[in-house]
Amino acid sequence: MPYCGVTQFARAGTDNSAFGMHELFSGSKLHSVDAFQLVAQAEAAQWEAATPAIHTVITSLSQVNAASSQLAAAAAAGWVTARAVTPDFDVFARIRQLIKAAVQAPVPAPMWQGLLLNPESPVDVDSISATVESVLATVEQYGIDALELGNYRADQVSGEHLAAILRVTSSARDELPEWGIALNVATEALLLAGSDPDDALFGMI
Amino acid sequence: MSFVNARDLPFAEDRIAVAMQRTQSGHHLGLIFTTKKEGTQLLHLKFHKDMSVEAFPDPMGPCWIAAFVDIPPAASKALISIVRSVAAKKIPVPFGLNFLAAKGSINAKGGYAAPKGSDGLTCATYVVEIFRGASIALVDETTWEANEENKKWEESICQVLARKADAAHVAAVRQNINGLRIRPEEVAAVAQKPAKRPVPYDVAVAGALVVVAHLNRICPPTLLVHARAT
Numbered sequence: 001m002p003y004c005g006v007t008q009f010a011r012a013g014t015d016n017s018a019f020g021m022h023e024l025f026s027g028s029k030l031h032s033v034d035a036f037q038l039v040a041q042a043e044a045a046q047w048e049a050a051t052p053a054i055h056t057v058i059t060s061l062s063q064v065n066a067a068s069s070q071l072a073a074a075a076a077a078g079w080v081t082a083r084a085v086t087p088d089f090d091v092f093a094r095i096r097q098l099i100k101a102a103v104q105a106p107v108p109a110p111m112w113q114g115l116l117l118n119p120e121s122p123v124d125v126d127s128i129s130a131t132v133e134s135v136l137a138t139v140e141q142y143g144i145d146a147l148e149l150g151n152y153r154a155d156q157v158s159g160e161h162l163a164a165i166l167r168v169t170s171s172a173r174d175e176l177p178e179w180g181i182a183l184n185v186a187t188e189a190l191l192l193a194g195s196d197p198d199d200a201l202f203g204m205i
Numbered sequence: 206m207s208f209v210n211a212r213d214l215p216f217a218e219d220r221i222a223v224a225m226q227r228t229q230s231g232h233h234l235g236l237i238f239t240t241k242k243e244g245t246q247l248l249h250l251k252f253h254k255d256m257s258v259e260a261f262p263d264p265m266g267p268c269w270i271a272a273f274v275d276i277p278p279a280a281s282k283a284l285i286s287i288v289r290s291v292a293a294k295k296i297p298v299p300f301g302l303n304f305l306a307a308k309g310s311i312n313a314k315g316g317y318a319a320p321k322g323s324d325g326l327t328c329a330t331y332v333v334e335i336f337r338g339a340s341i342a343l344v345d346e347t348t349w350e351a352n353e354e355n356k357k358w359e360e361s362i363c364q365v366l367a368r369k370a371d372a373a374h375v376a377a378v379r380q381n382i383n384g385l386r387i388r389p390e391e392v393a394a395v396a397q398k399p400a401k402r403p404v405p406y407d408v409a410v411a412g413a414l415v416v417v418a419h420l421n422r423i424c425p426p427t428l429l430v431h432a433r434a435t
Contacts, residue, residue: 125219125282126241132286136315144313164283168290170340172313200279203341203402 110134112165119193121158128164135165144169150178152185159189163200170204208397208419211237211271212262216245219278221285223332223396224249224261224271225389225416227424230362232417234328234389236335237261237271238288248288250331253369254297268424270416272397276341284339290315291335299374300366301325302359302381304333305346311338324377329389332396342403343395344387349406351384359386390416 112134115121138146147169152162163186166179173179183204187197197205211224214237222237224247235249247261262269276284296317301307301324310326311334312318319325326334336343359382367375387409394412395404404412 123279123282125285128282129286129289132283132315133290136290136313140314160279160282163279164286167280167283167340168287168315169313171309171311171338195279196277199277200283202277202280203339 110138112138112161116152116157116161116165119156119158119189121161123158123160128161131161131164132168135168139169139172144172144175147176148178149176149182152182154185154188154192157185157189159186159191159193159195159197160200162186162189163204166201166204206273208270208272208393208416208423210423211269212264214271214273219282219285220273221281221288222271222273223393224269225393225420226267226269227420227426230365231358232389232420234332234392236288236332238285238292240289246292248292250298250300250326250328253300253325253366253374256295256298256331258292258295270420270423272393274396275398280341284336284341287315287339288335291338298331299325300327300362300370301378302327302383302386304330304385304387307334308337308346310334313338324374324381327387327389329387329392332392333387336396343392344409345403345405346387349385349387353384355386355388356382356384359384388413390420 112131115127115131115134121127135147147165149165162182166183166186169176169179183201186201187205190197190200208225211222214222216222216237216239218239218241220239224235224237226233233249233251235247237245237247239245243260245261246258248258249256251257274281274284291311294316298310298317299319303322303324304326306320306322306324307326307330309320310317310323315338317326333343363375363379363382366378370378390413391409393416395402395409397416398412
């Protein structure tokens with residue numbers, strides 16, 4: 001008898017401290033399928049997270065494990081919605097295990113966050129380059145919205161690394177409503193560090 | 206620091222320089238940056254979809270002049286970081302003349318994406334857009350003035366472009382022949398000279414004359430390579 005299940009997991013915050021799970025089984029009136037689709041996509045729900053949709057078609061149980069890395073990547077940025085349509089309850093159960101494992105796995109913070117959130121981070125050109133490269137990778141993979149720039153305090157960040165983040169995203173400042181707030185934080189952080197904001201923020205203030 | 210022979214400039218990882226050479230059709234512009242792994246490199250848009258990142262200087266290559274870009278140290282490091290990312294992506298950039306429509310060509314992903322109405326970039330406007338993508342406005346394009354000399358250059362460069370690009374692109378570029386041009390020597394001047402930016406046309410033109418004078422002195426027209434005589 002076919003099963004249809006919709007399983008949703010949500011990851012809240014960056015410390016993976018909370019997630020919710022809803023399961024809905026819509027009964028058995030489904031056509032038989034030889035293959036099932038594993039669909040992972042982010043939903044712009046109250047967590048305001050968005051990731052690119054990932055669509056994986058799996059035709060055999062042996063491919064289930066191969067999908068886990070894609071699922072983990074999607075889960076890293078927010079919501080994950082997975083849907084499996086299959087006549088095989090064992091396969092569906094395996095999918096459910098897979099999703100649960102992916103969203104519970106610790107997600108390493110991107111490099112730019114580590115450098116940003118340490119006021120003592122090195123500010124040589126290679127360290128700044130690491131921040132810029134990491135930010136560009138985040139934007140390319142998850143979109144500009146993945147950068148949350150409004151939650152930082154001046155005494156908790158490296159002003160120069162935040163300035164570099166603002167510079168590399170300056171062309172998209174209209175898409176980042178908190179860009180201006182972050183600019184003020186960077187100014188304050190640089191002053192706290194005894195640096196001249198007109199240097200690191202040259203051209204932006 | 207003013208323009209010197211590029212081979213004499215003390216390149217360092219935390220410094221970025223603008224470089225210019227003489228070509229058959231005028232002048233050509235690029236950016237010089239240094240990394241631990243690759244050493245000193247020249248990033249330049251050679252021509253249509255021909256973005257190049259190469260070891261610099263080339264002992265057997267043409268004579269270049271170069272000068273460090275005049276911006277504060279921390280901003281310079283961030284700009285260098287962005288240049289490194291742009292260089293690593295190696296995105297082919299089409300050659301085009303409409304620099305007004307090309308504003309914003311270097312985007313927040315560190316790559317090239319033609320804005321609506323843009324036909325591409327030149328070597329000079331490629332540098333302008335990289336700086337703009339790093340929130341450093343070099344020139345005030347709204348003050349630029351057209352002239353017949355630029356128009357003749359645009360017409361001749363389109364003939365060269367016809368040998369490299371498809372007919373549709375060449376036709377689009379020809380539509381933008383209007384005598385408005387940001388010259389390599391103008392960008393070299395405003396990148397190096399500590400003037401209030403964005404620089405208006407008349408200041409850029411005056412600075413360009415000085416840059417060309419440096420080029421003529423350091424790389425005389427008869428001196429096509431800077432290989433040392435032994």
